[in-house]
Amino acid sequence: MRVSIFSKVTKVALFLACVGSIWEIAALPARAYLDEPEIDNETQKVGSATSVWSCGFVDKEGKPVIEAKYDGCKRFSEGLAPVCLKGKWGFVDTSGVLKIPMQFDDANPFSDGLAAVQMRNKWGFIDRSGKSVIAPKFFSVKKFSESAAFVELVENKWACIDKTGKTLFDLDANVSSVDDFKEGLALVHRSS
Numbered sequence: 001m002r003v004s005i006f007s008k009v010t011k012v013a014l015f016l017a018c019v020g021s022i023w024e025i026a027a028l029p030a031r032a033y034l035d036e037p038e039i040d041n042e043t044q045k046v047g048s049a050t051s052v053w054s055c056g057f058v059d060k061e062g063k064p065v066i067e068a069k070y071d072g073c074k075r076f077s078e079g080l081a082p083v084c085l086k087g088k089w090g091f092v093d094t095s096g097v098l099k100i101p102m103q104f105d106d107a108n109p110f111s112d113g114l115a116a117v118q119m120r121n122k123w124g125f126i127d128r129s130g131k132s133v134i135a136p137k138f139f140s141v142k143k144f145s146e147s148a149a150f151v152e153l154v155e156n157k158w159a160c161i162d163k164t165g166k167t168l169f170d171l172d173a174n175v176s177s178v179d180d181f182k183e184g185l186a187l188v189h190r191s192s
Contacts, residue, residue: 057081057096066096077109080128091115091130100130111180112144114163123151125163134165145180160186 056068
């Protein structure tokens with residue numbers, strides 16, 4: 001079954017377009033630039049298996065700041081962004097200098113001074129120097145905010161930790177997902 005993910009798009013505020021090695025920020029209807037990909041609901045495959053792409057960063061004028069040479073990129077936060085080359089993640093600064101070497105299986109942007117990183121299928125946290133602050137031992141993690149983060153100890157068993165890894169409290173087994181703290185409160189979803 002073919003599903004169109006662009007059929008209802010009427011406006012796009014900003015998006016990146018690349019022709020050859022030239023990146024531009026465009027503010028036109030998505031149909032002007034994007035070929036409609038196929039999504040096969042049975043395999044969850046998006047687009048063509050032969051597609052090769054890379055990512056980098058542009059400034060607000062559309063000028064390339066960091067060359068599009070990475071296999072994966074995530075947003076900048078606290079002056080660093082996670083980038084991936086050959087299956088390993090590290091962090092670059094806003095000028096493209098590698099600050100934390102490519103060594104992680106996955107990585108998320110910094111939040112509240114720490115970044116979540118994955119090694120050998122377990123998540124932990126590093127500081128801005130790349131030093132492990134909380135060893136990778138969790139099934140999954142949420143970002144730190146207000147000096148606390150939720151960690152999934154095993155599937156659907158959540159706890160809240162501080163920046164040293166100390167458990168502040170456990171959540172009951174009926175919690176299916178959690179969000180980070182905002183204004184002293186965190187959204188919790190319970191399954192019935």
